[in-house]
Amino acid sequence: MSEAIVTLRNVTKRYTRGKQTIDVLDHLNMDIAKGEFVALMGPSGSGKTTLLNLIGGLDLPTSGEITVAGQRLDQLGSGGLARWRAGHVGFVFQFYNLMPMLSAQRNVELPLLLTNLSSARRKSNALAALTLVGIADRAKHKPNELSGGQAQRVAIARALVADPTLLVCDEPTGDLDRKSADEVLGLLQTLNRTHGKTVVMVTHDPKAAEFAGRILHVDKGALSS
Numbered sequence: 001m002s003e004a005i006v007t008l009r010n011v012t013k014r015y016t017r018g019k020q021t022i023d024v025l026d027h028l029n030m031d032i033a034k035g036e037f038v039a040l041m042g043p044s045g046s047g048k049t050t051l052l053n054l055i056g057g058l059d060l061p062t063s064g065e066i067t068v069a070g071q072r073l074d075q076l077g078s079g080g081l082a083r084w085r086a087g088h089v090g091f092v093f094q095f096y097n098l099m100p101m102l103s104a105q106r107n108v109e110l111p112l113l114l115t116n117l118s119s120a121r122r123k124s125n126a127l128a129a130l131t132l133v134g135i136a137d138r139a140k141h142k143p144n145e146l147s148g149g150q151a152q153r154v155a156i157a158r159a160l161v162a163d164p165t166l167l168v169c170d171e172p173t174g175d176l177d178r179k180s181a182d183e184v185l186g187l188l189q190t191l192n193r194t195h196g197k198t199v200v201m202v203t204h205d206p207k208a209a210e211f212a213g214r215i216l217h218v219d220k221g222a223l224s225s
Helices: 048-055 078-088 104-114 119-132 148-160 178-193
Strands: 004-017 020-033 037-041 063-068 089-092 166-170 198-202 214-219 222-224
Touching: 004 048, 004 198, 020 048, 020 198, 020 222, 037 048, 037 178, 048 063, 048 166, 048 198, 078 089, 089 148, 104 119, 104 148, 119 148, 148 166, 148 178, 166 178, 178 198
Parallel strands: 037 198, 037 214, 089 166, 166 198
Antiparallel strands: 004 020, 004 063, 214 222
């Protein structure tokens, strides 16, 4: 196995609601190698989305160490975490989160607005990402002119456009029919196998998990293969 790109050591995450303390993750250890495609499965409330958010730098652990791409995330403040996410993580969500008034191309360009790239270069990179996911012919279409599968491809292109270290996908096919879901999952598999992208995906769908190279089950804050 190649070097680990994600390492969690004794990671605990708990939330306090009023007088109640809820332990979501309990002294969890995990390694994900560079270039892996890992699916996280588990029942509702098992902690899988919390785990994904920690890996993607959207949240911090209550205790323990999280290292992603050589950076200790648990030692960063909110500003440092935001800068790290912008440079290292591409997010793909269940409901696409596309801006309805923008074309597909302009949606894909959004992460590049944080960079020093020229307008022409941003457009070029966005079109390259749309080409990579097989939807360049829809570059000028707005989200309401796209099917669910096409909209998710645009969302994946947006996640890819800044060449992130890893793709973090939260139920990326949860809103799609089986055919569209399999096409999107096949695309993620190709990005992983052909382009070497590390992919971490939360899913409740066993058929979706089969596209991954490794399946981890999260239950009551613990992991099992």
